[in-house]
Amino acid sequence: MSRVRYDWSKLCTDLLRSILETLNTKDFHRARTVCSSWYSVSTTCMRPLHPWRILFRKSSTLLLDPEQQDETLETEHPGTDFSESCVIASCSNWLLMIDVRVDSYLLNVFTCERINLPSMKSLLVGNASFYSNASSSNIPACLWVDERTGDYAVAWSYKEHYLFSYKKGDETWREHRGTRCRSMAYKKNRLYVLTSDDYIKILDLSGDSPKEEGNPYVNHRFRFVSQPGEFVWRKKVAITNSGEVLIVLSLRGLQEKRLFCIFKMNGESGNWERVDTLGGEMLMFGYGVTVRSPIKEIDGEGIRSDSICFVDYDLWPAAEYFRPNRKIVCGVFDLASSTITWPKTSDASVLKSFWFVPGYA
Template sequence: MSRSRTCYDWSKLCHDLLRSILERLHYKDYHRARTVCSNWYTVSTTCKRPLYPWRVVFNENSALLFDPGEEQTHEIQHPGAEFSERYVLSSCSNWFLMVDSGLGFYLVNVFTRERIDLPSMESSILGKERVDKEVEWKHYIERTDLVSSKKQACLWINERTGDYVVAWSVKQHYLFTYKRGDDSWSNLQGAKCVSMVFDKEYKLYVYTADNSIKIFDLSGDLPEEIVEMNPYRNHLFSFRSVSKRGEHIWKQRVAVTNSGEVLMIVSLKGLGDKLLFYIYKMNLGSCKWERVDSLGGEMLIFSHGVTVRAPIKDINGLGIKGDSICLRDGDLWPVGFYFDIMQLEPNCGVFDLATSAITRPKSLDVSFVKSFWFVPGYALRRLVSHLV
């Protein structure tokens, strides 16, 4: 007598049971499991797993991930990927926005190794015509500079639906956006980008070279600048107007908190050789920029303008807690900074806003390479309702 066989639809497991299983998985397995189907992803968003920044370094064709919570390092192979710090533009949750040496843009999931190729940017920037040798040489120089020169980028992706939005700028002359389903990149002309960030309402905030903050709505077929409803339009942020004598600016970043507050974060050299970060918020009543002392208990990844709800207590003495800033190479004023040059990874740390102290990370036992911060599992979920 044959034994009957029952087929189970694992995507329809009881939510309580599935949640219990997901919460017990190792972090790497957890992030792979949440991509199995939409139901598993939805349940994963209710799991009680803390959000906090991880560090990642790229070593040839692999990614080395350090989990501060468990103080463990995980290596994930990415065969064929062009992994190097100069090709990393931004991150969102488990995804990285990358550009290769041939101006090929793509997204890669650091845990599952899934890759999404984006349309080529080359024709958009360089043009398709080659008039003569002089023009061809000029275009060649521009092309080779695009990967190595100063650039800004931000990314949002919904791991459940696969929708994503990308913004990328180089040399403050070009600012392009692309979202899933578009035919090509959109060029936001006239927005000379210094830094930018997405918020939870499908808007792109761009801090420009003329000290203004522009807002673009990306929910439609084409990006549209918000003018009348932009409270920052006629109220420029100029550090000179709020700084003290002896303070010299190094970098500026626009950031948006989980509650929707727009901040300007300034990296500067303070009095003496003290390294500092200042935070400014516009008083919507007086329309003046005012300095504030905290991030409201959140953490900031300075290079991305992303804030997350951080643990109240420090994680394993690594400085990862609320009201702190994750920094990397180039975020700090260089004077006096290179005394650490002989140590591994002097370019990465956590700045405590309350004490102005910097906690240096532990070595990942690799050759001297640049490391980056990202937040596994983090996403601006309210953007989902605006996707088309």
């Protein structure tokens, strides 16, 4: 008697949704990668959207959900030495990594799937110090992944003079000459670039060759008039859920207080104006995106609306910044109170930590 084969991709939508909603976080994000129909149903599940931390040991990772502090997800990565790698961008469950050999790859934090990207070595001839200076703050980069189709796009810049992009299916990296990049963000096939002279440039990457079009910011240079005692440390571009462009500064204020401030262009005057709110969203500093977030703070870790998730080197340097082999830690800046919360990490084997937002793309 032959065994009946069933096509699991054709499960009843309501049944599949009820199954997915009972899964723990790790199994849920693994299940949604099974096929396009499972992924589509997973997007209708009521799952909270908020930043998580990923903690790196030498060859394993710990995933920390701030809503479930007692449930740490540990994953082994045989053959990978995270002491020799750093995160330069993230999108949903994926990280863009680079290692000491200047090899880059995408890593799914739940499934451990790895996608190797073309080598960067030929692009960086004569720049042996590239990796030693690598971090998500001084290598402008962005990542976009469509988990339903498996499509992805990557862009990164080096020393503001070189801008490269790569999409799934390309043979090699594509160089965008004439674009001096200080920071970048990606949304809906468009690469938003904050240039070294503080203009916003938008590149449409949907076709075979990039092109500039539909840029309401093109003639409106960003100008920051500092107050006495203010000094800018980092300058980043970000895109809100509604598609508005933000420019975000990390600076030192009076009495050496470390701060973030946000600017948005006034559509009528064309001037960049300082704003005190993210409209109920959270900002992932350096990754170029905002996400919707709960109004109430999550478990005392500072994660709430109108706050900024960052990594310690995004701040004006403190004394320990220059200490050799220091651990990289995450923090949250509250815009309303201008205070910083440092989520705790008690594991001495952790080398570094970064933010990511599961399910957000």
